[in-house]
Amino acid sequence: MPEMDRPAVKDRLLRYVQIDTQSDPLSPTQPSTEKQKDLSRLLVKELLDMGIGDAHLDEYGYVYATIPATSTRKVPVICFCSHVDTAPDCSGTGVQPIVHTAYTGAPIVLPQDPSQVITIEEHPYLKEKIGDDIITASGTTLLGADDKAGVAIIMELAAYLVANPQLLHGEIKILFTPDEEIGRGVDKVNLKKLGADIAYTLDAGELGSLEDENFSADGMTVYFHGIAAHPGSAKGKLINAIKLAGEFVASLPKEKLAPELTEGREGFVHPVRITGSAELAQVDFIIRDFDTQKLGEHEFLLQHLADEIVLKYPGSRTTYEVKEQYRNMKEVLQHHPQVTALAEQAMLNCGVQPRKFPIRGGTDGARLSFMGLPCPNLFTGEMSLHSKQEYVSVQDMEKSLAVLVELVQLWEKNAAE
Incomplete structure (x- = not known):
């Protein structure tokens, strides 16, 4: 794929995590907290600034947007989805992200609470990330890479595709949801307005994660x-x-x-x-x-x-x-094997080895699958979720972006004339 501006995904994440979007399981409203819309409004503005003219925020806190097709083939309409809220388990107020450039493998001591130390012993995946740029919070809050890493990747995908119309792809829908962390992420989504045939959530962790099975x-x-x-x-x-x-x-x-x-x-x-x-x-x-x-x-x-x-x-x-x-998305996705197969192929084409894990949890994709929108979950690099020791690799995020660019082109190549 053509060369991309390396800092772009990182810089988006650094902006987004500083906006408090914590959801509230005890609130009866939709979205459960108005502050989630603070990020959503920014996302709409950035999408409009890219030239995506139908980007908008609805009353329930959903962001909808469309990237027009550049292909004349009959390509299924793909939706990429991430959630804007952060978990109630840990504070998301006043997040101060820190970039640890070229991580050495040494313990990462978070400066605002030195008792918070991220080590390879406690976080074995970090052994694979030596040399990467690691983003953490400062020790008193979660980071919010769950799922603002996914949001940043999708936003950068949109910017990249708009800037490179020579890349052939079908119509692409963007959906950002509120309240995923409290199980209400798709309660009010308008699938008719969304108009997608298939979807992928960007809300998984380790490089290569491809999740098509989750808890019921x-x-x-x-x-x-x-x-x-x-x-x-x-x-x-x-x-x-x-x-x-x-x-x-x-x-x-x-x-x-x-x-x-x-x-x-x-x-x-x-x-x-x-x-x-x-x-x-x-x-x-x-x-x-x-x-x-x-x-x-x-x-x-x-x-x-x-x-x-x-x-x-x-x-x-x-x-x-x-x-x-929610129910196990495998019950739906087993009837739509191409959705997972093309995601695997996109990873392999980008030099990423797919890792298929059953999710010991749920995603918006599980519920979307049972609402008629087959939707596995793809990696972002977000790790140690819902905690002060949350972290993400910038290089994992960049690889995720590359996989999405490859994926939309694979769907176009496999479509009918």
Whole structure:
């Protein structure tokens, strides 16, 4: 591919991460935080400045834009998608990115909190990145490369294609979403307006990552109904729902089915929040497994454990709610093999060895796939996500950009006349 301006992707990321876009799982609005639109408005301006005239931000926080086709072939319309929000797990306010040029392999001490040290021992992938330029935050916030690295790569793809109309490709759609980190990334997306046939999210980590398989996911809430009474005269009357919930959590499996005990394709149940009072308490869970059928088994286990607790306290009871969150994209993508195959070929053509990992999580692509838009997930270089030790390799981002340029041309070459 023609020579690109090397600093471009890096400089975009350095600008974007300084804008606070943290989403809020407790907010009922869409987007969950208005500040996400601060970055989205900037992206629209930059797209318009490139000459992409239909770029716009809608009321729900989605950015839509179209790069016109340069080919007369019947090329499927490709959408590239990333999310603008950062995770609620770690502060995204006042991010101060630092570029560690030509990383040597030595520990990276983050200056605003020297207790935050990024080492090869704790982050083995860094062994492959010696010599690369590594971007981190300063020690008190996350970096936000998840997923502003993806945003920067897609934005630079747009700039590159607009500047090089001799490259043949079909129509390309750009979609930037809010609230991915809280599971609402595509709740209000308008697929008819988007008008794409296939999609790729840019939200994976290691160089060469090509993710076409992810957890299936449910959310489950277990309610404990106790009996309230004045504590001064509660003997023989009070059944404290908070204590029931605590006893229930203590009864969860100790040697399996927990995130801290599982890896690979092993599923888990994970309590994420306990709230309530003496009369009513609730425990919120996320339930995960690559085998969708096993979600029901995990939920039955939680019901059984809760029922055993309340049987010991006559007059108390328990109820349950289960909400589907997303499903394994493999169930869809296996029927669209070309979507993954061409991404693999694009990587190989760019000298990148594909790495296919099952995602122990979810992406917007999982839900988009089940909404009729087959959508695997491609690498950006973002690593150690949702933490103060988050980092990204500039060279990984540049390789990702090269792969996208190759990918759109491969789709054009494989299209009908």
